[in-house]
Amino acid sequence: MRTVAELEERLSRPRDVLVDLRKLDGDILILGAGGKLGPSLVRLALRGVAEAGTGARVIAVSRFSEPGLADALRAQGAVIVEADVADDAALAALPDAANVLFLVGAKFGTSGREHATWATNAYLPGRVAQRFAGSRIVALSTGNVYPLVPVTTGGCVEQTPVQPVGEYAMSCLGRERVLSHFSVRDDTPMALIRLNYAVEMRYGVLVDVAAAVLGGHPIDLTMGHANIVWQGYANEVTLRPAPHGDAAVRVEPDRPELVSIRQVAHRPGRRMGREAHLTGTEAPTALLSNAQLCHRLFGYPDVPVAELIDLTAQWVADGNPLLGKPTGFQRRDGNF
Template identity: 50%
Template sequence: MEHVYQELLKPSPALLQDIARIDGDIMLMGVGGKMGPAMARLAKQAVEEAGIQKKITGVSRFSEPGLQEELNALGINTIKADLLNDAELQALPETQNLIYLAGQKFGTTGRESYTWAMNTYLPGRVAEKFRHARIVAFSTGNVYPLSPVLNGGLAEDIPAAPVGEYGQSCLGRERMFQYFSSIYNTPVFIYRLNYANDVSYGVLLEIAKAVYEQREIDLRMGHVNVIWQGDANEIAIRALLHCEAPAKTVNVSGPETVAVRWLAQEFGKRMDRTPRFVNSEQPDALLSNSAECFRLFGYPRVTLKQMIDLVAAWITEGGKTINKPTHFQEREGKF
């Protein structure tokens, strides 16, 4: 299974083609989070396989032991910085291309001011500092309200109406990048993700672990969107070619509106377990329509059933996971 997993992490022909068209070096800000390390590795591998010269730089506090050294060993340049320290932010070198991954979600309740500082104040400072760069700014489907499952998810032309302070602060992040894009003509791509999955974390892993451990699965948030992390990372890098001024906003998710009950049953088949459920599916859920994403980048390479097979095998074989829950079940926006 490790071999299959590693194969799915390799850059696609589309990424190799696009990275050669991206003018200049690439900086990943907030590289120490869930997606950042894999994205930096993917970008570096794509540069090498494309046979081009392009520096990949990762910026983070690097609180996870060994990560900075691991990235350096791969030839990825790293800078240790506390982005809320303005002197350290201003000392960062200029870059032609910035992928902005920094943000705060879990632990918002009780630390609301810190979440707003990270998710709204800091993006304004970054947008001003890097006003001459192309910027892909990560956001979230949490800026949308819950919508009827039968509608198939909300598209980008539906007005944002986030529930809870986390979603509100993320909309604030979008507004800061939009504002500075408008006054400085900075090309920006706002990347509304919903939800990335790897064998080590994500909605699929959480459902699979609950099935495997015979824990009850709450069905109130009965439907989700999921996408393979490798595909989501490729889209983020390739999105540097689609930055616009005024800022362009695109939903990034898988093509299916997936029933949580069905997912649990699929994992049950593969694990020889009978899923246990609590509560009932509600008529609405947090869902995005990603048709525009597929128009720009094509459909994800890794299918839903491939993801299910991978995650099920990973758990039954005792693969390593990280304890970073998505809280996808949350219906009131409290993180």
């Protein structure tokens, strides 16, 4: 994965996803297909459907603000619908689909715009759930609904009591509660994906750390540990729950290992011939999830952490394109 083309190919390479796509009836509608996660998920769905031979359409819905993205996905076989799903008329006009992936959410810019964050993260999901009542819905959520927990615990599991910190996390819990309400009321099969930090070579915690090392910027160690997961695996997990979902279930696809930010910083530093500038001391708690249930359901990620760190360090050192969207993983107060 040394070029954008190689990275996109790996991100969208069907693996275990074919097991469940062969069981899936009906089209796949992806809401928020133009965001940072959406394009690779659309491509994975297209390749998976083609190999599974189901004949399902993959319908990509977004405002598509990135120039050329809609045309590129259309050329690869996606049905493109340019629409703002926050607009009631546009939402009502969307094509019906048996399977709906809901990727829309707001995180950054929450502070000072809390009202807009709640509208996107809690009100809109309810409108989507009503529009697609009876479809199988998979919605992205976040591990931020959990409290910070001692590193020694190994992270939160699906049954851990939620305790969101900050407006963003509270609005995401609102999204889950609203979706779960409509799932129960309308008998809509639903899966909620509590994702912490998915990574690829252009975005994620590893990019944030490697870019800081390369630029000589300080890295705060107070949030000393984090979960990371290969974005290609997160894409698979987002596509696969639909055949399993007959209730509002929650799945966490992050790795069970605790990734040390200190160690992550030193490894690219050695590869780049630079010394990581570290500040602060690791707190005894962090935002952590345990993915054992997810791995039992869907298998284990296929790209090891060490490989992800090395690939990201090389990518950043080579000056390859980045998405320019820092994760804010260092935040402990929930303000994004």
